Amino acid sequence: MDRIEKIRNELKKAGADVAVLVSAPDVVYAGGYEVPYWPAFMGDMSRGLPMASVCIGIESGIVWHLASDFYKSRLQRAGKEQVSYFRSFCHTEETDVTANFKDALLAAVKRCSDNTQQMTIGIETEQCPAVVMEILTEAYPRAAFLDISACMERARYIKTGEEIAMLERAAAIADAAQERLYEISKEEGEYTELDIWFEVQKAVSGKNKGLTPFVGELVSGPRTGLSDYPLGPGDRKIERGDMAIMDISPRVDGYWADCSNSVVFWDTPNEEQRRYFTAVKEIYDIGRDAICPGVTFREVNRRMEEAYRKNGFEICSYQGHQIGASVNERPRFTYCDESVLEKDMVVCIEPQIYSGPSGKTGVRLERMLHVTENGARELNHFRWGCDN
Numbered sequence: 289m290d291r292i293e294k295i296r297n298e299l300k301k302a303g304a305d306v307a308v309l310v311s312a313p314d315v316v317y318a319g320g321y322e323v324p325y326w327p328a329f330m331g332d333m334s335r336g337l338p339m340a341s342v343c344i345g346i347e348s349g350i351v352w353h354l355a356s357d358f359y360k361s362r363l364q365r366a367g368k369e370q371v372s373y374f375r376s377f378c379h380t381e382e383t384d385v386t387a388n389f390k391d392a393l394l395a396a397v398k399r400c401s402d403n404t405q406q407m408t409i410g411i412e413t414e415q416c417p418a419v420v421m422e423i424l425t426e427a428y429p430r431a432a433f434l435d436i437s438a439c440m441e442r443a444r445y446i447k448t449g450e451e452i453a454m455l456e457r458a459a460a461i462a463d464a465a466q467e468r469l470y471e472i473s474k475e476e477g478e479y480t481e482l483d484i485w486f487e488v489q490k491a492v493s494g495k496n497k498g499l500t501p502f503v504g505e506l507v508s509g510p511r512t513g514l515s516d517y518p519l520g521p522g523d524r525k526i527e528r529g530d531m532a533i534m535d536i537s538p539r540v541d542g543y544w545a546d547c548s549n550s551v552v553f554w555d556t557p558n559e560e561q562r563r564y565f566t567a568v569k570e571i572y573d574i575g576r577d578a579i580c581p582g583v584t585f586r587e588v589n590r591r592m593e594e595a596y597r598k599n600g601f602e603i604c605s606y607q608g609h610q611i612g613a614s615v616n617e618r619p620r621f622t623y624c625d626e627s628v629l630e631k632d633m634v635v636c637i638e639p640q641i642y643s644g645p646s647g648k649t650g651v652r653l654e655r656m657l658h659v660t661e662n663g664a665r666e667l668n669h670f671r672w673g674c675d676n
Contacts, residue, residue: 551673
């Protein structure tokens with residue numbers, strides 16, 4: 289089943305006639321092209337209006353794109369022909385961005401529906417700007433509005449084969465970052481946290497053959513013992529024997545990777561560092577091995593908690609999440625999430641232990657996992673920092 293079919297099935301069950309999607313993850317998912325992660329000046333020039341949106345007709349099956357003219361070449365490269373563009377900025381004459389957006393939005397809705405006044409319009413309530421609602425309620429005063437956020441979440445739960453391939457590629461690009469960190473940890477040199485971050489950025493973009501946005505954390509020494517993400521990188525100089533944590537999430541073609549590793553720079557791990565790392569690695573392995581279709585997220589969390597206690601530690605955070613067009617999707621591995629793992633979900637588990645403000649030891653280990661009929665298949669393959 290392709291992505292649009294999954295969306296239509298969920299929205300039809302909910303009673304929507306047409307859907308207006310504005311959040312970047314849902315536009316990526318339904319639109320099938322990469323929406324820029326950082327709008328930068330273009331977002332400013334659209335006065336905060338969505339730079340890219342998608343309208344879907346539930347019965348008609350029509351998928352109509354709505355985008356700023358700044359994105360015209362982007363949609364053309366993606367092969368999108370059913371598009372209404374709006375002018376978000378003009379340097380030669382005054383332009384009314386809101387009026388332009390309104391015309392394009394209503395044209396898109398009309399294309400996807402029979403344009404009846406009594407239809408039900410699906411929106412992402414928490415993501416939809418007030419001006420979008422004002423335009424729709426003025427144009428369709430007798431329409432009903434339906435929050436479809438949960439519908440979109442359900443549609444995105446199970447990944448298609450295409451999505452799994454995209455996530456596996458994103459994982460390979462994240463691996464390049466973790467491998468570069470590992471290499472630096474074995475060859476002594478003059479580095480600050482920022483120096484290493486720049487090396488990691490080069491590795492990610494080099495592997496992807498283009499500038500690649502990513503978010504995350506790199507901390508070393510005393511800050512490694514703190515659970516206060518994100519704390520770095522900063523200009524702290526790396527010292528021999530320092531422990532470091534790097535948690536990195538690159539975005540590739542609209543899909544995210546997410547992984548963490550812990551290393552010790554230029555020295556053999558001390559007793560405490562080794563104890564922390566060994567415990568977290570065991571907890572990771574137990575969590576990974578617990579993942580299979582039919583098991584709840586809560587149960588995986590419980591089994592990991594048992595492993596913490598077996599090693600003399602207390603669980604200090606949630607233990608992971610699903611991943612896709614958003615970096616941190618639900619369901620999540622928590623005490624209260626009774627969602628059931630299903631074949632072709634892609635999840636991350638990330639056990640972690642910290643010594644606290646009085647120490648300088650911390651370990652967080654995370655990889656992406658494809659849920660198969662036979663259990664979890666690791667999508668990341670970077671070397672663990674202290675595992676040899």
